[in-house]
Amino acid sequence: xxxxxxxxxxxxxxxxxxxxxxxxxxxxxxxxxxxxxxxxxxxxxxxxxxxxxxxxxxxxxxxxxxxxxxxxxxxxxxxxxxxxxxxxxxxxxxxxxxxxxxxxxxxxxxxxxxxxxxxxxxxxxxxxxxxxxxxxxxxxxxxxxx
Numbered sequence: 001x002x003x004x005x006x007x008x009x010x011x012x013x014x015x016x017x018x019x020x021x022x023x024x025x026x027x028x029x030x031x032x033x034x035x036x037x038x039x040x041x042x043x044x045x046x047x048x049x050x051x052x053x054x055x056x057x058x059x060x061x062x063x064x065x066x067x068x069x070x071x072x073x074x075x076x077x078x079x080x081x082x083x084x085x086x087x088x089x090x091x092x093x094x095x096x097x098x099x100x101x102x103x104x105x106x107x108x109x110x111x112x113x114x115x116x117x118x119x120x121x122x123x124x125x126x127x128x129x130x131x132x133x134x135x136x137x138x139x140x141x142x143x144x145x146x
């Protein structure tokens with residue numbers, strides 16, 4: 001063997017070893033946890049008041065002239081880095097009392113400016129997901145009122 005072949009073989013061995021260290025086979029991924037409650041923050045730009053509110057999945061809560069409906073809210077196990085996301089629909093009640101969809105998509109708590117609802121009067125963004133809320137669940141309030 002000449003010197004060139006030995007250097008090439010050594011370089012190949014080092015590259016193969018580095019690939020096994022950098023890219024392990026079967027990377028573990030944290031399981032998504034489905035949560036029944038999405039937590040939002042809303043800003044009324046007229047008053048400057050910020051409000052935090054809980055919304056159960058597939059239920060609608062009104063914030064000012066906006067109706068916020070989360071369809072799913074995912075988080076990760078507490079031992080993992082949190083990646084909180086929610087698929088949300090936001091409707092605006094117009095001055096002539098019509099409902100107009102102004103947002104449909106994913107919101108990410110780690111990047112509130114990425115897909116926050118930016119309305120002329122109200123801003124709404126996702127802040128978290130949780131398993132329970134101090135607000136009674138919709139089924140509980142219906143049962144109590146009957």
